Amino acid sequence: MSGDPILDEWYPVALVSQLGPLGRDTRLLGQPIRVYWGTDHQPQVSDANGRALPVTCRYGHVWTCPGTPSRPLFDIPEADQPGRRLVDVGVVRVKCSPLRAVENFLDIAHFPFVHTDILGAEPHTEVGRYDVQIRDEVDEVWATKVQFYQPQAAKSAAGGITTEYMYRVPAPTVAVLYKTCPPRPGEWDVITLFVQPLEQDLCEVWPWMALFDDTTSLTDLIHFQQTIFVQDRSILENQLPRLLPLDPGMEIPTRADMTSIAYRRWLKRRGYSFGAQLVAA
Amino acid sequence: MILYDYILSPDCYKIRLLAALTGQRLTLQAVDYHPGGEHRSAAFRMLNPAGTIPVLQDGALILTESAAILTYVAAMSGPDWLGEDSPQMRGQVAQWLAFAHRLSASIGKARSHDMLQQPADINACRRAGVACLQELESALTEQRLMGFGYLAGARPTLADIACFPHAMLAPDGGISTDPYPAIRLWTRSLRALPGFIEMPGIHRLHELKPEPIGTAGQD
Numbered sequence: 001m002s003g004d005p006i007l008d009e010w011y012p013v014a015l016v017s018q019l020g021p022l023g024r025d026t027r028l029l030g031q032p033i034r035v036y037w038g039t040d041h042q043p044q045v046s047d048a049n050g051r052a053l054p055v056t057c058r059y060g061h062v063w064t065c066p067g068t069p070s071r072p073l074f075d076i077p078e079a080d081q082p083g084r085r086l087v088d089v090g091v092v093r094v095k096c097s098p099l100r101a102v103e104n105f106l107d108i109a110h111f112p113f114v115h116t117d118i119l120g121a122e123p124h125t126e127v128g129r130y131d132v133q134i135r136d137e138v139d140e141v142w143a144t145k146v147q148f149y150q151p152q153a154a155k156s157a158a159g160g161i162t163t164e165y166m167y168r169v170p171a172p173t174v175a176v177l178y179k180t181c182p183p184r185p186g187e188w189d190v191i192t193l194f195v196q197p198l199e200q201d202l203c204e205v206w207p208w209m210a211l212f213d214d215t216t217s218l219t220d221l222i223h224f225q226q227t228i229f230v231q232d233r234s235i236l237e238n239q240l241p242r243l244l245p246l247d248p249g250m251e252i253p254t255r256a257d258m259t260s261i262a263y264r265r266w267l268k269r270r271g272y273s274f275g276a277q278l279v280a281a
Numbered sequence: 282m283i284l285y286d287y288i289l290s291p292d293c294y295k296i297r298l299l300a301a302l303t304g305q306r307l308t309l310q311a312v313d314y315h316p317g318g319e320h321r322s323a324a325f326r327m328l329n330p331a332g333t334i335p336v337l338q339d340g341a342l343i344l345t346e347s348a349a350i351l352t353y354v355a356a357m358s359g360p361d362w363l364g365e366d367s368p369q370m371r372g373q374v375a376q377w378l379a380f381a382h383r384l385s386a387s388i389g390k391a392r393s394h395d396m397l398q399q400p401a402d403i404n405a406c407r408r409a410g411v412a413c414l415q416e417l418e419s420a421l422t423e424q425r426l427m428g429f430g431y432l433a434g435a436r437p438t439l440a441d442i443a444c445f446p447h448a449m450l451a452p453d454g455g456i457s458t459d460p461y462p463a464i465r466l467w468t469r470s471l472r473a474l475p476g477f478i479e480m481p482g483i484h485r486l487h488e489l490k491p492e493p494i495g496t497a498g499q500d
Binding site: 114204218222 | 287288289311312313315316317319395396397398452453455479481482484485487
């Protein structure tokens with residue numbers, strides 16, 4: 001291990017399906033990297049010195065680790081479940097801390113105001129009590145029993161429903177959301193946010209989904225998720241302070257922010273400071 | 282009427298917005314512009330050799346320029362949006378429809394660079410974008426001094442619809458709109474129009490709720 005908690009994580013750096021013959025020059029944690037097809041027709045990643053970095057291809061994306069991976073890439077067993085449609089949503093660049101992008105994804109309270117008439121609507125603004133844990137055995141943040149009224153919870157939802165959610169943070173720049181699946185009660189739709197930290201205040205966000213939906217066209221599924229994410233983008237680019245404060249300070253969290261509090265505490269405990277501010281805001 | 286559409290495209294949004302404001306029904310055909318690049322496919326180029334969106338198809342008619350599509354939709358279902366039938370008005374509306382191309386080529390390009398990583402000379406795009414916003418601000422300020430709230434007169438026309446989306450979305454491409462109070466007032470008026478619809482990055486105006494009524498202890 002390099003022993004650096006930031007370098008030893010896995011990060012998404014490309015969509016396998018969109019990696020062209022010329023490869024992709026991009027950045028990771030403030031350093032240039034290159035993603036390209038190797039002679040064995042597998043994606044490769046190298047750093048500025050030409051050093052080959054570890055690579056894993058999973059969930060439609062190329063993942064790399066600039067240090068020595070402290071553990072294998074997190075598992076999303078639903079990705080292998082027959083009947084699910086796997087949707088590569090594509091990248092959106094956002095001028096914000098990668099941790100802010102994750103934190104926003106974990107927040108429900110903004111739905112009626114930012115995703116009006118899709119993921120929320122006034123006057124249904126109350127976030128009910130839900131459970132949050134840092135699960136030590138897997139070293140992940142989990143929020144469960146989250147319920148929220150949604151006018152159009154998914155492309156496959158015909159009308160307003162009370163949706164149940166679970167949130168999971170399996171890596172510092174990854175959030176996984178499990179939500180009620182309208183056409184398949186008993187199963188969860190999986191929607192993820194994979195965040196590539198370019199700089200402390202600049203990131204590329206790769207949403208990805210594993211859904212039960214046999215009727216909506218792939219393009220409509222992509223556009224639904226892009227709509228949601230780009231509605232967030234202008235908000236994210238205006239959040240202050242730009243880096244995510246890990247210590248309580250002038251911000252006063254409410255009960256609805258429990259997931260965010262656990263996420264910040266978990267980041268701090270791991271010593272994950274890229275995109276974070278350690279002095280109280 | 283079929284609109285080949287991309288939800289994040291300001292030029293497609295203009296058409297959806299005008300259709301919503303005039304009550305024109307559109308059948309939306311989503312094009313996988315990003316990440317799929319469907320607009321570059323051979324099948325799409327059969328429809329529009331230029332490989333651009335939006336494209337409007339109405340029977341045998343195919344239009345591929347947003348100014349032309351706006352004009353057609355207005356003529357079909359909301360002729361008031363063309364402005365009154367005078368040479369001055371026709372000239373002014375056409376002027377702003379053409380100006381909107383400069384907005385697409387500057388602010389629009391900066392936005393797709395910053396958001397979707399499309400290639401651009403970002404500094405040149407931002408400089409040209411700021412120059413466009415300054416022109417828009419001056420024009421709107423002069424209109425306001427003459428008692429008009431919109432680009433071509435007292436009521437909104439295609440001129441406003443054509444320029445509105447890029448003016449609103451400029452911050453997406455790293456161009457601040459803070460210095461332009463006349464643009465801000467104008468975009469607020471457009472967002473307040475009955476039938477207005479939003480797009481990602483252009484939020485609706487949230488109605489101000491009435492002040493809470495005094496509770497016990499406050500008479």
